[in-house]
Amino acid sequence: MTAILFWCGLVVVSSLYITIPLVSIFTETFEVVAAQAAWTSSAFSFFYALGFLVFGPLSDRYGRKQIILFGLITLTIVSPILGFSNSLPALIMLRGLQGIAAATFAPSALSYVVEMFPVENRVRAIAFVSTGFLMAGIVGQVFSSLISEIVDWNSVFYYLGAVYFITTILVVLFIPKGDIQNKNCSLLVTFKQMGAVLTKKSLLFCYIITVTLLLSFVGMYTTFGNYLSLEFHLSNQQILYIRSVGIIGMLLSPFAGRFVDKFGIYNVLRGGLTLAVLGLASLGISSSLSFLIIMSVIFVAGISITVPTLISLVGQLGGEARGIAVTLYTFILFIGATLGPLVAVPLLKRGSYFMTFEILAMLLSIGLVVSFAIRPEKNLEQENT
Numbered sequence: 240m241t242a243i244l245f246w247c248g249l250v251v252v253s254s255l256y257i258t259i260p261l262v263s264i265f266t267e268t269f270e271v272v273a274a275q276a277a278w279t280s281s282a283f284s285f286f287y288a289l290g291f292l293v294f295g296p297l298s299d300r301y302g303r304k305q306i307i308l309f310g311l312i313t314l315t316i317v318s319p320i321l322g323f324s325n326s327l328p329a330l331i332m333l334r335g336l337q338g339i340a341a342a343t344f345a346p347s348a349l350s351y352v353v354e355m356f357p358v359e360n361r362v363r364a365i366a367f368v369s370t371g372f373l374m375a376g377i378v379g380q381v382f383s384s385l386i387s388e389i390v391d392w393n394s395v396f397y398y399l400g401a402v403y404f405i406t407t408i409l410v411v412l413f414i415p416k417g418d419i420q421n422k423n424c425s426l427l428v429t430f431k432q433m434g435a436v437l438t439k440k441s442l443l444f445c446y447i448i449t450v451t452l453l454l455s456f457v458g459m460y461t462t463f464g465n466y467l468s469l470e471f472h473l474s475n476q477q478i479l480y481i482r483s484v485g486i487i488g489m490l491l492s493p494f495a496g497r498f499v500d501k502f503g504i505y506n507v508l509r510g511g512l513t514l515a516v517l518g519l520a521s522l523g524i525s526s527s528l529s530f531l532i533i534m535s536v537i538f539v540a541g542i543s544i545t546v547p548t549l550i551s552l553v554g555q556l557g558g559e560a561r562g563i564a565v566t567l568y569t570f571i572l573f574i575g576a577t578l579g580p581l582v583a584v585p586l587l588k589r590g591s592y593f594m595t596f597e598i599l600a601m602l603l604s605i606g607l608v609v610s611f612a613i614r615p616e617k618n619l620e621q622e623n624t
Contacts, residue, residue, distance in 0.1 A: 290342020
């Protein structure tokens, strides 16, 4: 069951990243500028983030598996239709719809794990599902790069639809149906609870950090391909290999829990952010391709440690409103993903690759500075020191 949830997280969230390597193709195909083509990523991530606010409560009301299946079936239908898009506005609109459908999985799956797994297996299951989310950032790009290189960009979405069809069958056959938690769940009550959560200063600081994570991650990879192509004259195949190397950095994600047990949640959070800032700030300052690859892995490793650590901290600081606090976390996390291309592309247009990487690193460093403003609650301090 854990393996299937990991797979679902990997393939669903991969949709967010598949258009990052395709931006240059879209600019040529639809005869638009890069800033316009970047909306194929931003439209998805905006509606994906917005969907979290809706599908979390709906999964309480209608059941976790039911909402997950609704999303997968919708993705199976919508994804191939994207391949038939003959204009950029149509593609952007369908990407938004795809984002809404993809938003069904994360809040439903995380709640499902908490409800269905015994306590001793729960942390491990959450770690693996979270690793799937993170690996999607690389796998999605590699998937679309490979298929668009071998066939064409349209086929990326055809194959993706087939993947979702197979995934739907796996969920139907192997994921047990859980209990419906609250048939009378109201979205209005949920939104009121979100307002109360936002009054907690420690959580507000966590959310400031949250928005910088995928903003810097998506912004970096939006810039990365062009940088490798123009500065190092690499082929699409070579760029594909370098993107794949980033997965090495993600291997640390399942061990974040062990790091927290040993060093404390705040130290691990700040350590992960420090790694990410150093890796990102170092990109573009050297003419050595090997150094560039190593720094990209360090950046990804830092993000991969920070994401599960921060979600754990948000859950603890949320107290009785833990579910709402985590829902807001996921919403804000992917709002950051929405902003990534919108920040990176104008920076590239107005300045250099070096300036783009450094400004993204500065934005991420704001999160690092803010992490020192989070005041540990007494019970957390005792647990994590």
